């Protein structure tokens with residue numbers, strides 16, 4: 522089958538589009554013909570090589586997969602060949618203490634599809650039956666492949682970790698990213714007032730177009746002053762962070778009393794400093810967040826199938842152009858998700 526894979530870590534030039542052996546389907550597994558997949562930052566980290574992921578070569582990236590069931594393995598019940606499906610991007614054991622307590626994103630054996638397993642940058646991929654979910658005919662494969670990882674991440678951050686309620690004000694840092702655009706959509710659907718930041722005029726316009734109430738250029742201004750101005754001097758209830766040192770201090774200055782900052786990434790570095798006096802005097806909460814749970818995934822899937830949530834798609838390109846797509850993401854040229862079609 523045709524696929525995009527790597528034989529070693531490195532730059533985008535390590536992405537090979539070529540022929541690779543089609544995966545075989547084992548007991549309890551399903552072979553899916555991939556109709557659409559999408560690019561996430563984790564694909565780039567896995568390609569570059571990070572200690573958290575032990576990569577077996579040749580490796581196929583891709584956490585988001587929508588497609589058609591091609592073949593079902595032994596002892597698979599309730600899934601038929603020809604069904605339109607989407608795959609869960611997170612793989613849990615559903616047996617450990619965290620899984621049983623409903624925190625399966627913290628499973629002792631947690632894996633992300635396409636990072637610790639072979640992924641969706643291919644004509645075919647294999648999934649455990651428990652990670653395969655049917656989608657309605659009205660949902661396009663592109664939309665189905667655009668939402669899983671980013672919407673799951675952003676939902677867990679805003680709804681579960683930051684306890685978003687109607688009427689809350691939310692500052693979304695980097696609204697042009699996959700998770701940023703998902704956060705704007707989720708926050709608006711939840712009845713929040715959304716202030717988005719982005720780095721170019723075009724992205725600011727797009728942030729407003731997808732539902733943000735205000736958009737601030739984070740490349741030119743100290744957005745904390747503007748956030749204070751827009752919230753009557755109070756600051757925002759929730760900050761959606763994934764950048765780290767480059768935005769950390771400005772973000773903390775934008776937070777209201779009793780505000781919640783939730784963070785899922787550190788794209789500009791792993792270390793920040795914090796004045797503990799500000800933390801306790803203003804009763805700030807800082808929460809970490811990683812992926813999301815199966816229950817959350819099903820809630821999002823239902824909303825996406827019903828049309829209540831619609832992912833933001835930047836571009837749809839052939840799988841063979843995956844390197845170009847990753848370059849676009851690295852250069853921050855896109856707004857929303859970049860889809861790859863095998």
Ligand SMILES: [Zn+2]
Nearest residue numbers: 614617620628
């Ligand atoms: Zn588990």
